[in-house]
Amino acid sequence: NQKVVLITGCSSGIGLALAVHIAKDEKKRFMVYATMRNLSKAEPLVEAAGRTLGRTLEIKQLDVCDEASIKACVDSLPERRVDILISNAGMGLIGPIECQSIEEMKSVMDTNFFGLVRLLKEILPDMKRRKKGHIVVISSVMGIQGILFNDIYAASKFALEGFCESLAIQALRFGLNISLIEPGPVITEFERKVYDEGLKIDLSKADKVTADMFTNVYLKNYKQIFETLGQTPEDVAEHTLKIIIMDNPPFRHQTNTLYTPMTTLKYADPNGDLPIETFYKMVFEHDKVFTASLNFIKLLHWRSRKSFKLEKSN
Numbered sequence: 001n002q003k004v005v006l007i008t009g010c011s012s013g014i015g016l017a018l019a020v021h022i023a024k025d026e027k028k029r030f031m032v033y034a035t036m037r038n039l040s041k042a043e044p045l046v047e048a049a050g051r052t053l054g055r056t057l058e059i060k061q062l063d064v065c066d067e068a069s070i071k072a073c074v075d076s077l078p079e080r081r082v083d084i085l086i087s088n089a090g091m092g093l094i095g096p097i098e099c100q101s102i103e104e105m106k107s108v109m110d111t112n113f114f115g116l117v118r119l120l121k122e123i124l125p126d127m128k129r130r131k132k133g134h135i136v137v138i139s140s141v142m143g144i145q146g147i148l149f150n151d152i153y154a155a156s157k158f159a160l161e162g163f164c165e166s167l168a169i170q171a172l173r174f175g176l177n178i179s180l181i182e183p184g185p186v187i188t189e190f191e192r193k194v195y196d197e198g199l200k201i202d203l204s205k206a207d208k209v210t211a212d213m214f215t216n217v218y219l220k221n222y223k224q225i226f227e228t229l230g231q232t233p234e235d236v237a238e239h240t241l242k243i244i245i246m247d248n249p250p251f252r253h254q255t256n257t258l259y260t261p262m263t264t265l266k267y268a269d270p271n272g273d274l275p276i277e278t279f280y281k282m283v284f285e286h287d288k289v290f291t292a293s294l295n296f297i298k299l300l301h302w303r304s305r306k307s308f309k310l311e312k313s314n
């Protein structure tokens, strides 16, 4: 009674770590179908999978923006069965909206949001029929809180969260589970790709204040945020494994305790001003407040890490 796990976006980062971590489960509780858009990029996964390849891990092609490829992949599984779907494929986009084309924005929505919708159109009916299944979505802390110059990316993750919150009510009727995994910054290709794209942005369409804010405030602090708050993809995979083995998995799970002080601000003020004003201060009085905030968060993290370790060893 091995559970079938289908994961999207496994050629790098969190998806790769998830596939390997779950396939290497000592009790062999899972059969992992690690999927990727482009099979020619399978080498790092093949290497990391080691002896699990062909045993508890198989690699398949799946492009979340292509319905036919999703159907072909699901059709190729024994009885088309997926017990746990991990929707991970995604892309980032940073910068002022004046400098982004609608096409670029649409491809973020198409991958991050409609990617999940397409997967579920194919997989949900079978899960409902079997009255069994767990849908796990790699969202982000930006699924609950917007961040400067991540307008479109945050919107795509908010879309995911609204969609899942609505669907979760229906899913209860069928005994299905939905879980949103919300990592803070994770050190992957994603971070580098997004930063490199950010450097290439033609800022001539933005006014001087905006362009300056992007280059000298946002990009300048970008690396520091990842260095201070960044988690490894393996860490996110470990959290996700804990969620998929639970009998009653939570609807939301934040993986980065360093980040919880920020997301808590949202729930602390029903008017919604507190997180916006706090981020504003962090960004614009950054030399003092930003560093002080990061240090404060580091301290909190050190304390909560101790409690997470205790929790795990219990």
Ligand code: NAD
Pocket: 008, 009, 010, 011, 012, 013, 014, 015, 036, 037, 062, 063, 064, 065, 088, 089, 090, 091, 092, 111, 138, 139, 140, 141, 182, 183, 184, 185, 186, 187, 188, 189, 190, 191, 193, 233
């Ligand atoms: P990544 O760029 O290493 O991985 C994203 C993967 O998705 C890549 O392998 C890419 O090829 C794949 N992908 C993109 N479009 C696809 C498509 N149409 N079909 C199939 N696969 C496609 O970055 P990552 O950090 O591992 O990102 C994985 C997920 O984690 C994303 O949903 C991202 O939004 C989320 N996330 C990342 C961070 C972070 O800081 N890195 C933080 C929170 C959430």
